[in-house]
Amino acid sequence: MKQKNKLIIQIVLLIIVLLPFVAYAQLYSSNSTNEYIQEGVEVTITTINSAFYSIAFILEPYVPPELGTAHDLLKSCILVAGMLLTAIMVMLIVRTGSKIITQWAMEQ
Amino acid sequence: MTEEQIRIESQREIKDSFPKLVVYSSIAIIIYLFSKMVFVPLGKNLSVAGISTSSIISVIAIITILILLYSIIREIRDICNAIGGLLALNLGRDGASDEEVGHYQKAVKGFVYVFVVVIVFMFIGSLLIEISQGAAGLLLILIFIWAVITLYSAGMAMSAEIEATANELAQKMEKSTTEKVESDYKI
Numbered sequence: 094m095k096q097k098n099k100l101i102i103q104i105v106l107l108i109i110v111l112l113p114f115v116a117y118a119q120l121y122s123s124n125s126t127n128e129y130i131q132e133g134v135e136v137t138i139t140t141i142n143s144a145f146y147s148i149a150f151i152l153e154p155y156v157p158p159e160l161g162t163a164h165d166l167l168k169s170c171i172l173v174a175g176m177l178l179t180a181i182m183v184m185l186i187v188r189t190g191s192k193i194i195t196q197w198a199m200e201q
Numbered sequence: 202m203t204e205e206q207i208r209i210e211s212q213r214e215i216k217d218s219f220p221k222l223v224v225y226s227s228i229a230i231i232i233y234l235f236s237k238m239v240f241v242p243l244g245k246n247l248s249v250a251g252i253s254t255s256s257i258i259s260v261i262a263i264i265t266i267l268i269l270l271y272s273i274i275r276e277i278r279d280i281c282n283a284i285g286g287l288l289a290l291n292l293g294r295d296g297a298s299d300e301e302v303g304h305y306q307k308a309v310k311g312f313v314y315v316f317v318v319v320i321v322f323m324f325i326g327s328l329l330i331e332i333s334q335g336a337a338g339l340l341l342i343l344i345f346i347w348a349v350i351t352l353y354s355a356g357m358a359m360s361a362e363i364e365a366t367a368n369e370l371a372q373k374m375e376k377s378t379t380e381k382v383e384s385d386y387k388i
Contacts, residue, residue: 194217
């Protein structure tokens with residue numbers, strides 16, 4: 094695969110990884126004056142939280158008490174996995190980017 | 202190395218390293234912004250086995266930035282060597298010697314390293330505060346001591362070059378004065 098295509102795929106993957114976290118963070122800080130939008134935001138937050146609590150309720154018996162609550166553990170795992178994925182994607186982008194730049198400099 | 206070789210090598214290094222430096226720096230800033238504005242706020246009030254999730258996220262972000270910093274420093278070293286070489290050619294004495302080029306490179310590297318490390322500390326320090334304020338303070342003290350030593354050695358390298366240039370100028374002036382006196386005496 095060409096290095097430029099590889100770089101574009103990696104950037105798109107990074108955006109896909111980051112987008113849900115950015116959206117989730119923005120939902121909490123959203124403060125719209127339009128009541129329909131505000132209601133929509135609240136419904137979305139409630140739905141996401143209900144999904145978290147439902148999964149945490151299923152996981153609760155398998156989580157050792159010394160690790161904390163299942164809800165905290167679930168959210169923490171998702172966040173840490175998101176951060177790790179971001180770091181890995183960034184490293185891959187750096188590697189591909191540096192190869193492209195070296196090729197360009199050699200051509201020059 | 203001849204003057205032409207130094208010039209070509211320096212221009213090649215700048216062309217190769219500068220775009221890489223821009224890419225590495227932008228990505229380090231992106232990592233910092235996303236961790237500071239998205240992941241760390243979401244990880245607040247959460248903990249795993251008594252450890253705060255925001256601390257774990259900060260550690261991952263710091264490690265990533267440090268890995269990028271290693272690459273950034275490598276590229277900056279190449280650029281500084283290139284700039285030092287060009288400075289020695291354009292500002293230095295006649296016929297740039299290896300020692301002269303080395304002095305200019307050391308001086309440029311010293312000033313730029315301190316500048317870069319201070320900027321990076323502003324990023325890493327704010328993430329380190331999430332983990333431990335004491336560690337951030339200790340790091341600041343260590344950076345200050347290192348900056349003083351680096352700036353001192355950079356200043357010494359520049360001073361050696363200025364001294365050598367001044368000596369060369371003094372010798373030239375002495376020679377021209379002697380020649381003038383001799384020609385006046387003959388007349």
